[in-house]
Amino acid sequence: MVTSFRKKVYDVVKKIPKGKILTYKEVAEKVGRPKACRAVGSILNKSVGWRKGIPCHRVVRSDGNIGGYNKGEKTKVYLLEKEGVIIQKRKVVR
DNA sequence: AATGAGGCCCTAA
DNA sequence: ATTAGGGCCTCAT
Secondary structure, eight states, rough: OOHOOOOOHHHHHHHHOOTOOEEEEHHHHTTTTTTTTHHHIIIIIIIIIGGGGOOOGEOTTTBBOOOOOTTOHHHHHHHHHHHTOOOHHHHHEE
């Protein structure tokens, strides 16, 4: 399999249904690197999947905290709420 | 509850 | 080939 880590991440994130979210750890596990949670974030930020159609705003931290976003946390929260995700006190309701 | 420190993994230049 | 950075995670104090 020539699938790069990055590609897997894209695929997983792309497959996140609307109104749903995943944590970096979940994604990392799905791609086969439970400890690459950091890499996932890095990829989503640098590779900026959103430019390729990757809703990186649907990925949050394992604590339910929002984490970060290229455009800022607020934008992320806003987008999430728009998609149907409920945010409570800076955290996501799973 | 908040902070510090360490650990693991990737991408880009 | 190497360096530096990063949207993290978890434990301990």
